[in-house]
Amino acid sequence: MKFAVLVFPGSNCDIDMFHAIKDELGEEVEYVWHTATSLDGFDGALVPGGFSYGDYLRCGAMANQSNIMSALKEFAAQGKPVLGVCNGFQILTEAGLLPGALIRNKNLKFMCRTVQLKVENNRTLFTNGYEEGEVINIPIAHGEGNYYCDDETLASLQANNQIVFTYEGENPNGSLADIAGIINKEGNVLGMMPHPERAANEIVGGADGLKLFKSIVKQWREQHVNN
Amino acid sequence: MKKVKIYVTLKESILDPQGSAVQGSLQKIGYGEVSDVRIGKYLEVTIEDTDRDIDTIVKEMCEKVLTNTVIEKYRYEVEEA
Numbered sequence: 001m002k003f004a005v006l007v008f009p010g011s012n013c014d015i016d017m018f019h020a021i022k023d024e025l026g027e028e029v030e031y032v033w034h035t036a037t038s039l040d041g042f043d044g045a046l047v048p049g050g051f052s053y054g055d056y057l058r059c060g061a062m063a064n065q066s067n068i069m070s071a072l073k074e075f076a077a078q079g080k081p082v083l084g085v086c087n088g089f090q091i092l093t094e095a096g097l098l099p100g101a102l103i104r105n106k107n108l109k110f111m112c113r114t115v116q117l118k119v120e121n122n123r124t125l126f127t128n129g130y131e132e133g134e135v136i137n138i139p140i141a142h143g144e145g146n147y148y149c150d151d152e153t154l155a156s157l158q159a160n161n162q163i164v165f166t167y168e169g170e171n172p173n174g175s176l177a178d179i180a181g182i183i184n185k186e187g188n189v190l191g192m193m194p195h196p197e198r199a200a201n202e203i204v205g206g207a208d209g210l211k212l213f214k215s216i217v218k219q220w221r222e223q224h225v226n227n
Numbered sequence: 228m229k230k231v232k233i234y235v236t237l238k239e240s241i242l243d244p245q246g247s248a249v250q251g252s253l254q255k256i257g258y259g260e261v262s263d264v265r266i267g268k269y270l271e272v273t274i275e276d277t278d279r280d281i282d283t284i285v286k287e288m289c290e291k292v293l294t295n296t297v298i299e300k301y302r303y304e305v306e307e308a
Contacts, residue, residue, distance in 0.1 A: 058295055065292065094295065101297040108244050148241065148298060174242070 001220045002028040004042040006072070006088075008063045009034070013049035013086065013197065020197040021046070025213045034066040039075045043224075044216055047072070049086030049141070049195060059102060059144050060090035069095055081125055081216050082189045086142055089181070089191035098184055098191045099157070100149030106174025110143040114205065116168040117180050117194060121161045124183055125219040126190045129211040135168050136208035138194040145193035147175035147182075160185055165192055229274045230308035231285050235294050235301045236267035273308055281305055 003021050007014045014031065021029040032039065039045055053062030063069070069091075076082045076097055084092035092098045105111060114137050119130040130136065149157070154177060157163050165181035173193070181192030196209025237243050243265050250264040270293060274281065285303055294301045 057293070061292065061295070093297075099297075101295055103241065103298055104244055106242065106244055108248060150240075150297075174244075 001043045001217050001224075002030070002041065003044045003046055004030060004032045004039055005046045005048055006068055007031050007033055007048070008050070008052035008066060008091075010052045010054055011048050011050035011087070013195065016195070017046050017048045017085070017197045020200040020210070020213060024200040024207075024210055025217065027213075027217060032068060034063065034068045037067050037071055039068075039071045042075070042080075043220055044081040044083070045072055045075055047082070047084040047088030047091055048197075049088055052087055052091065055087075055144075058094070059087060060092075060094040063087075063091045064094040073097065076184075076189050079186065079188050081220070083126065083212075083216070084189075084191040085195055085197065086140075086145070086193055089193055090144065092189060092191045097189050098182055099153045100147055100176075100182070102144050102193070103146045103148050104144050105142070105146050105172070110141075111145070111172045112139075112141040113172070114139045114199075115170070115172055115180075115194060117165045118168040119164070120166055121164045121183070123161070124164055124187055124190065124215075126183070126212055126215055127164060128219060129215040136211075137199065137206050138196055138209055139198045139205075140172060140194045142173070142193055145173040145175065147173075147179040147193075149176065157182060164190060165194070228276060228308040229281060230306045231272045231274060231281070231303055232306065233270040233272060233285070233289065233293060233301055233303040234267060235270070235289075235299050236265060237298060238300055241298050 005017045090102045119134045122130045122132045166178040171178045183190045196212040199206045199209030246264040246266045253261045
């Protein structure tokens with residue numbers, strides 16, 4: 001399986017993402033610069049964390065105007081897996097690929113620590129390797145991870161099981177319904193504030209994030225590889 | 228040429244922790260009358276004379292890029308520049 005890691009000016013988790021795929025997961029991966037206009041040849045797209053365009057105007061707003069975003073929207077419309085982490089999640093909401101918005105943390109602090117997440121939905125291509133209700137440890141590092149949407153959108157997210165991860169125990173940023181990660185209705189675009197790519201090997205304190213990437217590959221192999 | 232003054236504010240339903248912190252500071256230094264502070268953004272956009280309708284292009288720019296309508300609202304004024 002071949003992954004693209006999108007890179008914008010100010011992305012800073014692109015190398016971690018690349019490493020997780022290449023060295024921990026053992027799959028093919030390439031960087032794709034924001035000026036590129038195509039994602040042809042890729043099977044999955046990863047939008048990494050960081051501070052694209054210095055968070056000017058709003059987090060993700062400038063990145064959403066990049067050339068690569070038209071290609072990403074087309075890629076998503078084809079049903080291919082798209083994962084946005086942290087700033088990547090913010091970019092996906094700005095792009096309208098996921099509903100809602102990420103606003104300033106309620107306590108105004110930049111929160112950088114490992115948190116507990118509950119896997120609310122393991123029937124997705126990103127979470128099939130987890131147990132339903134499993135509690136996992138994944139690091140967060142953000143100042144604007146407070147998920148917000150209107151009541152109607154929240155009801156729709158809940159009705160369609162689109163809330164994939166919630167914060168277990170302490171909610172670090174004030175996000176609505178303790179939301180840490182959501183998926184689109186079609187089930188192929190996931191956005192999450194916590195960083196699974198930073199939890200891909202026990203040597204860095206945990207490997208709970210690696211299962212997410214393994215889930216993507218497992219689903220892809222079942223669909224594309226003839227045994 | 229026109230100068231467009233755009234005011235972007237958070238919708239009333241959105242919590243503004245930054246505004247709340249500033250309100251607290253103002254009250255602490257003796258302005259107990261301050262009952263709320265909401266922080267927004269102000270943009271000045273200068274636009275060359277054009278055949279396109281200025282209200283249309285300002286609204287388009289606001290809704291495509293300058294604001295996120297999920298959380299923000301905007302108003303604007305057009306002046307001769």
